Amino acid sequence: MNAADKKRLLREMLYARRFEERCYEAYVERKIGGFLHLYPGQEACVHGVMEAAKPGHDYVITGYRDHVHAIQCGADPKKVMAELYGKETGSSKGRGGSMHIFDVEHRFMGGYALVGGPFPLAAGIGKAIKLQGGDEISICFLGDAANNQGSFHESLNMAAVWELPVLFVCENNLYGIGTRIERSTAVQEQYKRACGYGIEAARVDGQDIETVYEAALKAVDYVRSGKGPYFLELSTYRYRGHSMSDAGAYRTKEEQQEWIKRDPINLFKERLIEAGELSEEDFQSLDKEIIEQIDRDVIPFAEESPEPKLEELEKYVLAENDPWVKGGAQ
Amino acid sequence: MAELMYWEAIRRAHDEEMARDPMVIAMGEDIGVAGGTYKATQGLYDKYGAERVIDTPISENGYTGLGIGSSFLGVRPIIEIMSVNFAWLATDQIVNTAAKVRYMSGGQLEAPVVIRSPGGTAHQLGAQHSARMEKVFMGIVGLRVVTPSNPRQAYGLIKSAVRCNDPVFINEHELMYNMKDVVPDDEYFHPLEGSEVAREGKDVTIFAYNISVHWALQAADILSRQHGIEAEVVDLYALNPLDREGIRDSVSKTHRAVIAEEAEPAVGVGSEVMAIINEECFFELDAPPMRISARNVPIPYNRTLEKAAIPNAQDVVNGVLKMFGK
Ligand SMILES: Cc1ncc(C[n+]2csc(CCOP(=O)(O)OP(=O)(O)O)c2C)c(N)n1
Ligand SMILES: [Mg+2]
Numbered sequence: 001m002n003a004a005d006k007k008r009l010l011r012e013m014l015y016a017r018r019f020e021e022r023c024y025e026a027y028v029e030r031k032i033g034g035f036l037h038l039y040p041g042q043e044a045c046v047h048g049v050m051e052a053a054k055p056g057h058d059y060v061i062t063g064y065r066d067h068v069h070a071i072q073c074g075a076d077p078k079k080v081m082a083e084l085y086g087k088e089t090g091s092s093k094g095r096g097g098s099m100h101i102f103d104v105e106h107r108f109m110g111g112y113a114l115v116g117g118p119f120p121l122a123a124g125i126g127k128a129i130k131l132q133g134g135d136e137i138s139i140c141f142l143g144d145a146a147n148n149q150g151s152f153h154e155s156l157n158m159a160a161v162w163e164l165p166v167l168f169v170c171e172n173n174l175y176g177i178g179t180r181i182e183r184s185t186a187v188q189e190q191y192k193r194a195c196g197y198g199i200e201a202a203r204v205d206g207q208d209i210e211t212v213y214e215a216a217l218k219a220v221d222y223v224r225s226g227k228g229p230y231f232l233e234l235s236t237y238r239y240r241g242h243s244m245s246d247a248g249a250y251r252t253k254e255e256q257q258e259w260i261k262r263d264p265i266n267l268f269k270e271r272l273i274e275a276g277e278l279s280e281e282d283f284q285s286l287d288k289e290i291i292e293q294i295d296r297d298v299i300p301f302a303e304e305s306p307e308p309k310l311e312e313l314e315k316y317v318l319a320e321n322d323p324w325v326k327g328g329a330q
Numbered sequence: 331m332a333e334l335m336y337w338e339a340i341r342r343a344h345d346e347e348m349a350r351d352p353m354v355i356a357m358g359e360d361i362g363v364a365g366g367t368y369k370a371t372q373g374l375y376d377k378y379g380a381e382r383v384i385d386t387p388i389s390e391n392g393y394t395g396l397g398i399g400s401s402f403l404g405v406r407p408i409i410e411i412m413s414v415n416f417a418w419l420a421t422d423q424i425v426n427t428a429a430k431v432r433y434m435s436g437g438q439l440e441a442p443v444v445i446r447s448p449g450g451t452a453h454q455l456g457a458q459h460s461a462r463m464e465k466v467f468m469g470i471v472g473l474r475v476v477t478p479s480n481p482r483q484a485y486g487l488i489k490s491a492v493r494c495n496d497p498v499f500i501n502e503h504e505l506m507y508n509m510k511d512v513v514p515d516d517e518y519f520h521p522l523e524g525s526e527v528a529r530e531g532k533d534v535t536i537f538a539y540n541i542s543v544h545w546a547l548q549a550a551d552i553l554s555r556q557h558g559i560e561a562e563v564v565d566l567y568a569l570n571p572l573d574r575e576g577i578r579d580s581v582s583k584t585h586r587a588v589i590a591e592e593a594e595p596a597v598g599v600g601s602e603v604m605a606i607i608n609e610e611c612f613f614e615l616d617a618p619p620m621r622i623s624a625r626n627v628p629i630p631y632n633r634t635l636e637k638a639a640i641p642n643a644q645d646v647v648n649g650v651l652k653m654f655g656k
Contacts, residue, residue, distance in 0.1 A: 179363070
């Protein structure tokens with residue numbers, strides 16, 4: 001990575017942080033409803049992996065904590081915010097909400113709300129890529145606790161036995177809602193579980209974006225070269241509660257403080273400052289510019305966009321005018 | 331009689347049954363240390379310990395199957411599935427094992443498990459978190475399905491379900507956990523079959539269950555005050571089996587039937603009640619029965635669309651008025 005790339009990446013991570021914080025405020029103002037799962041603390045994971053992959057070309061799928069993943073694939077933050085506001089201009093036309101951001105144009109194949117649901121879908125996308133002979137890869141981002149779902153084991157086995165081009169990224173933040181990993185999971189280092197299926201696997205620090213990037217480069221290369229799936233475990237931490245309805249009382253202050261010390265944005269920023277590639281003032285003005293941009297462009301777009309039309313409630317349930325419904329055009 | 335919230339009533343039933351029988355255990359995601367998403371098991375972990383109040387991994391089919399397996403040897407698990415949307419994952423063990431094992435073993439085995447789970451649409455939880463599965467489970471032979479509309483039923487149904495030797499699915503509701511109402515101070519066992527007349531009336535019967543009982547009661551109130559129509563509200567707290575006799579008795583009295591359900595119409599509570607009316611008391615009818623159901627859509631996130639997708643008290647009023655040609 002050259003200095004310009006690093007600066008851009010830092011900006012993107014900071015953007016993701018501020019975007020999510022703005023979502024928090026909008027939720028408190030009751031502009032956003034439903035379940036809202038925020039990403040602060042984990043930014044180096046998605047940013048590091050997507051920097052090594054080809055956003056908009058490679059396919060990405062994930063769970064409900066999906067805003068930043070979509071944006072990193074190329075989704076317009078305005079449309080993501082409009083989705084959270086339930087607007088017709090939203091990325092899923094206001095039908096999906098926070099847990100169901102989709103941007104198929106940028107090959108972001110969706111956020112899904114059932115834990116473990118995306119594993120087999122990612123393998124299926126890998127199967128399609130293989131059949132169609134493309135050089136894309138399928139990337140599946142999910143949490144640690146999702147690995148206790150049967151679909152994890154079934155999908156890893158299929159991906160391995162059929163050598164599918166799938167990169168499984170496990171964002172191990174140590175918790176599934178309020179249950180800490182030791183209490184739910186017999187083997188806590190998740191990459192070891194992938195080894196059980198003969199899958200190449202690694203575990204690295206998910207707070208240091210350069211480390212994530214290096215590990216992801218290796219993983220992406222491996223998968224793209226046709227050798228089969230790869231499992232990358234990133235150890236990380238989410239700052240906020242699981243969702244807005246969770247205050248996170250099950251975690252100690254000390255634990256949280258320890259992780260905040262290794263904040264992914266701060267770590268990277270300090271490193272750039274030390275290398276003389278950035279000054280504190282640069283960072284401050286970057287931050288200011290991001291916050292202003294979100295308030296100037298993103299929020300007003302979401303606020304002012306129209307609601308979906310009531311007459312269109314039943315649109316998108318089934319294909320429109322599909323001739324085969326009547327046995328084809330005879 | 332003390333007033334309890336719906337969640338407190340559920341908690342009390344757990345506590346009493348666990349205190350009585352060491353083989354009664356509770357399991358589910360975040361039910362132990364965290365006390366449950368809706369607090370239904372709050373404090374039980376401290377009282378009964380980790381062996382009996384089990385925080386499970388996110389493995390719905392796995393822990394449901396584990397609970398069923400333990401019940402073969404006399405354990406009495408009360409399994410909480412955090413939301414019915416996740417119960418889809420456990421349908422294999424519920425349907426293929428719990429509901430059939432007594433029959434296919436020629437009566438040698440039974441699966442006396444209680445599976446509790448909140449269904450229904452809450453507020454903007456979207457397509458994958460707004461399922462109403464009662465109509466799926468009520469069609470399963472060998473599985474009892476009940477659905478409490480108030481804290482008294484919530485308490486008494488768990489009590490009976492724990493003692494009953496059949497598998498029982500208890501369909502709760504995300505929006506009802508904080509509802510407060512009277513619960514008997516003494517131990518109370520609510521029957522797992524039957525129905526209750528929640529409001530007497532002579533002009534029309536509104537059949538309802540779980541949250542739709544509240545729409546029906548509200549609608550009956552409006553109909554009485556504003557339109558002079560006295561609606562009877564029948565609370566179908568048991569969905570499998572449905573109370574044929576109760577349905578027949580009420581229709582024979584009012585000669586009109588409206589069914590208020592939160593789910594989409596096809597293959598649902600309404601269609602089943604209509605079939606029973608046809609079979610039991612067709613000639614008592616003065617008008618074709620009517621269903622007030624959800625629209626045929628996955629539940630949208632947008633609040634306006636979501637509200638339009640599910641029925642409410644006003645829809646019930648409008649349906650009844652239409653039936654009376656008003
Ligand atoms: C099938 C299913 N079971 C349970 C839930 C409730 N739930 C939502 S997220 C979650 C925890 C997931 O933890 P993890 O996979 O580690 O991801 P994280 O939220 O930490 O990113 C649970 C239990 C669900 N959405 N789907
Ligand atoms: Mg986690």
